[in-house]
Amino acid sequence: MKNSRITISVFLLYFLFAILLNSVGTVILQVIHSFNVDKTNASALEAFKDLSIAGASFMAAAFLPRFGYRKSMLMALAIMAVACIAMPFFPGFSTTKLFFMCCGISFALVKVSVYSTIGLITNDAKQHGQYMNMLEGFFMLGVLSGYWLFSQFIDSTHPESHAWLAVYSLLATACIALFLFLLGSPLDESLAHPVAGDNANDVTIHSVGFVLMLKLFAKPIVYVFLLAAFLSVLVEQGITSWLPTFNNEIMKLPLSLSVQVTSILAASTAIGRMGFGLLLKKINWYTLLAICLTCMGSLVLLTLPLTQGIDASEVTGWRNAPIAAFIFPLIGLFMAPIYPVINSLILSALPKYQHSSMTGLIVIFSALGGTTGSLITGFVFSHFSGQAAFYLTLIPLGVMLPTLWKLKHELSRC
Template structure:
């Protein structure tokens, strides 16, 4: 994979990470500046996640017919335009358009990115290493996004952030214009079975277990990430600014772990590493909950973000293990199923943790992720056995 392809993929991921992880900030700013109702602000998450899920389900299998490079160019071009629209108009009606357009684009671009990795990876270990680097770059974008928004908010016009994102998307588009993917051409003309491929995949027990793994993983990551600032503020007694900053540290730990895992997996079997990481994540979260049961303990904030370090590599490694087993013609359909399962898992996890927080306490709610962490370990063992058949 030459440096221009790597740069193009990295820019794609950073652009989408910045936009898709800005929902919480946009909701808060929209309520403060445009005085929208909180119920209206709450629909923005659905604009993103539901669009991602439906687009993946309906159109992911068509990506090979269009061509991976063309899809990525169209996706970043759409982001460039809608970000410029929001930054220019500065009205709330453009915000749902932004997240719907970016959600649809991300669903297809992610399929193209994953398939492009499959074009260049020659071995399962190399595929796993590249997938972890790809997901690590995405988390770097998620880490940087709150910092950029914070600076723009402090300057008095947070919407100007979207001029920056629009320019970044234009840079990504320019990169792909001058970066042909010759190995992509056979995939463009190869006919895909579309929904037939999806139905065929869903008949395989290993695929069903894998999709459960993906959904449960995102349930863990997103439920913790969504409610981490609330835990830091309500349970640990941190200042609101510091509580929000720890969210960036959490994203940073996810990114760092994926880069580290990308190298470790070359010398240690991925399955053994995954189980070891999950055990550490379970132990860290249980320690945090135990030490804060009676009174706040500020150092627990740093232990809690380290949970991200030990769950971070699970998702990209699982995806790599599954995709590397399949023929390349099935990668688009499989990636579509991955995105749907991920969207459903993330939405359900956040809703469950939020509901428990509302009826009990935030501390009580954070016992919930222990259940999917344990469940994921069991599912990983089952997936490993089915994979070996």
């Protein structure tokens, strides 16, 4: 089957980086206990990750078409193999911050390369959208696996233990194995250059990658889309990064169980991304996402009151965990389709040679949204309460609805 090996490589790469990147919520919980770091400082890990993504994406989108998408993915795996090896050998909060900086730089290389590769190996907008939803769904399966993987190395009876760092030896091995597999996966990247695009005049513009990226801002649809992407990730990362800590401190779950229960969020998100991908064949995308936003807001309002006054002595395992611990993570089911759907819409509306530039902007604004969401949630969690932090998600959810309507209007004019 044509492109089968590169397709497998792309899915495995996204699966692995899902574990690495989204371990930040688990690691925030662990550094609070293992390295005696307060919540406000611990939230900086999200900034190290996301700001590195933003900075690297700006460079990546401009130069990756020349450097090569496959080479960029190989470089990302090499960087992460070294970073994973360093974690258990040099334990500390400083090493952890450097690790997530490496995560951010590497993921910028991966995401720009992967999103651009999708445009090269799919034939039309419909296939592109289905591929995108499947890939993002597989990403969430990686997140789900990551929670269970990390939980196996966490010692709940000794919160200050560094035993959890042993997981990085396993992750380093996975990086090296995937590097070797991808090394033998061919990819035709000729269509990534503007000579294969619709407008030959763009050849000179593309010779300066930054200019091509900036040129996208001439399109009104780009402003609307970037706001939608920013808000979507703000909500998603605010919840994902702090749910393990919320489970531990508000739901009164033991450390390892706090991480395991968070896997419900990843599972529901994975199911949502794959399932809603099928529904998009029958339901208009705006109608579907409007329903999802409404359900998310309703779940926040209905579930958070159930998290008040929980007695820690009554919670020892899955059987006697509070009902809210199982209901709230289902928000992932409705959160799931928003980000991949709007990404697919904007990329499908552009010629293939502009995909790397647009993906660069996607990653930059997504990273800024993730950092903002995590920092705000961490600050409110630390100075007020976990409930107040999650109630704040209602504000960006409310802003997203008219933003998506405006995006629909702009798409109709393309």
